[in-house]
Amino acid sequence: MVSQFPENSAEIEIPDEISGLRMTRQRQEVYRILQLERNHPTANDVFMRVKDRLPNISLATVYNCLEALVQHGIIRQVNFERESSRYCPNLSEHGHFHDAATGVIHDVDFKPGVNLADILNLPPGAVIDDVEITLRGKLVTL
Amino acid sequence: MVSQFPENSAEIEIPDEISGLRMTRQRQEVYRILQLERNHPTANDVFMRVKDRLPNISLATVYNCLEALVQHGIIRQVNFERESSRYCPNLSEHGHFHDAATGVIHDVDFKPGVNLADILNLPPGAVIDDVEITLRGKLVTL
DNA sequence: ACAGTAATTGGAATTATTCTTGATATTGGT
DNA sequence: ACCAATATCAAGAATAATTCCAATTACTGT
Numbered sequence: 001m002v003s004q005f006p007e008n009s010a011e012i013e014i015p016d017e018i019s020g021l022r023m024t025r026q027r028q029e030v031y032r033i034l035q036l037e038r039n040h041p042t043a044n045d046v047f048m049r050v051k052d053r054l055p056n057i058s059l060a061t062v063y064n065c066l067e068a069l070v071q072h073g074i075i076r077q078v079n080f081e082r083e084s085s086r087y088c089p090n091l092s093e094h095g096h097f098h099d100a101a102t103g104v105i106h107d108v109d110f111k112p113g114v115n116l117a118d119i120l121n122l123p124p125g126a127v128i129d130d131v132e133i134t135l136r137g138k139l140v141t142l
Numbered sequence: 143m144v145s146q147f148p149e150n151s152a153e154i155e156i157p158d159e160i161s162g163l164r165m166t167r168q169r170q171e172v173y174r175i176l177q178l179e180r181n182h183p184t185a186n187d188v189f190m191r192v193k194d195r196l197p198n199i200s201l202a203t204v205y206n207c208l209e210a211l212v213q214h215g216i217i218r219q220v221n222f223e224r225e226s227s228r229y230c231p232n233l234s235e236h237g238h239f240h241d242a243a244t245g246v247i248h249d250v251d252f253k254p255g256v257n258l259a260d261i262l263n264l265p266p267g268a269v270i271d272d273v274e275i276t277l278r279g280k281l282v283t284l
Numbered sequence: 285a286c287a288g289t290a291a292t293t294g295g296a297a298t299t300a301t302t303c304t305t306g307a308t309a310t311t312g313g314t
Numbered sequence: 315a316c317c318a319a320t321a322t323c324a325a326g327a328a329t330a331a332t333t334c335c336a337a338t339t340a341c342t343g344t
Contacts, residue, residue, distance in 0.1 A: 022310085022311095022321080022322085024309090024310090024321090024322065024323085026322080026323075027322095042300090043300085043301085044300085056323095056324075057323085057324085058323070058324045058325060058326095059301095059324095059325095060301090060302080060303090060323080060324065060325075060326090061322085061323055061324065063300095063301065063302075064322080064323075068322095079221065079223055079224055081221055082221055082224075082227060082300095082331085082332080083300095084299090084300060084301090085224060085300085085301090095262060097264065097265055097268055097270075100271065106265045106268075108262050108263060108264060108265070109262070109263045110261060110262060110263070111260070111261055111262065111263060114261040116277070118253070119252060119253055119256040119261060120237060120250050120251070120252060120253065120275070120277075121250060121251045121252070121253060122239065122250060122277075123239055123248045123250070123281060124281075124284075125281045125282045125283055125284055126239055126277070126279055126280075126281055126282075127279045127280050127281075127282050128239075128277050128278070128279040129242065129278050129279040129280070130277070130278040130279070131275075131276075131277055131278075132274075132275070132276040132277075132278075133262070133273075133274070133275050133276075134273075134274040134275075135258070135262075135264075135268070135270050135272070135273055135274075136270070136271050136272040136273075136274075137268055137269045137270040137271040137272070138268075138269050138271070139265060139266075139267045139268055139269075140267045140268075140269050141267055142266075142267055164290080164291085164341085164342095166290095166291065166292085166340085166341090168291080168292075169291095184331090185331085185332085186331085198292095198293080199292085199293085200292070200293045200294060200295095201293095201294095201332095202292080202293065202294075202295090202332090202333080202334090203291080203292055203293070205331095205332065205333075206291075206292075207291095210291095224300085224301080224331095225331095226330085226331060226332090227331085227332090
């Protein structure tokens with residue numbers, strides 16, 4: 001399905017269904033915001049942006065949509081400390097660098113060929129399903 | 143100061159002051175529980191255990207103590223997903239492996255000589271203050 | 285011992301998130 | 315197209331972890 005909002009420069013095509021999840025209007029819009037806002041928005045950030053197009057959407061629905069998208073592996077949920085969860089559409093295995101000065105969160109990719117077992121003393125028999133790497137620090141201009 | 147509870151087999155000596163933090167009775171007991179319970183207890187877990195010796199302590203005080211200890215680098219605070227914060231007295235740089243089957247959290251040490259810049263494509267100029275590595279998976283008996 | 289500061293307590297307040305209920309919308313079968 | 319079954323949505327209430335606040339209590343330095 002092609003978006004019905006051609007006036008928006010950043011056009012994103014979203015099919016009716018992704019990996020078995022029915023893409024309702026609400027889920028489409030939530031997903032679209034995540035594609036557009038690459039700065040790891042919170043549920044509330046998404047809620048405020050999505051209201052531009054769906055003024056009647058509720059925060060609970062945004063939470064529902066985000067959860068459904070996460071559950072179906074369409075987006076990722078990221079947690080920093082005890083802050084609100086943030087969401088990103090970058091599905092590739094990656095970590096996050098949290099700039100303490102600006103609060104900006106940068107995606108950090110793994111260098112190719114890196115194996116966690118090479119750098120960590122894992123407990124014997126550990127089978128890893130999910131990895132989460134978060135760095136905190138600052139960006140120094142050299 | 144030597145503990146005044148010699149009947150307890152697992153004795154731990156805690157000085158009156160650690161890295162500039164006045165070790166009040168409450169802070170001592172909170173710290174002692176963390177030394178004893180190496181399974182990453184939550185604030186509430188600590189609260190319940192610490193009441194054995196300080197029946198009048200309040201949960202708010204446990205939170206205060208934990209925060210003071212974290213702030214002074216005496217213990218570490220660890221967050222998994224959006225669960226309650228957990229605390230551990232293991233100060234060495236380490237990650238955590240969360241066994242999905244049992245819920246048990248294992249400390250995971252880095253192999254010696256590992257440099258994060260070797261495995262991650264960090265943004266240029268990134269100075270890292272803190273690293274958090276969390277793995278989720280299961281332990282398979284071979 | 286006294287004044288000033290820091291810590292503790294108990295309860296209220298806060299905040300992110302989840303739950304509940306009733307209304308709407310969608311699907312598959314006839 | 316119609317109907318029943320199912321899924322989704324909206325609004326607000328409920329929950330849980332944590333923080334805040336005001337009143338005591340404990341400690342420190344003089």
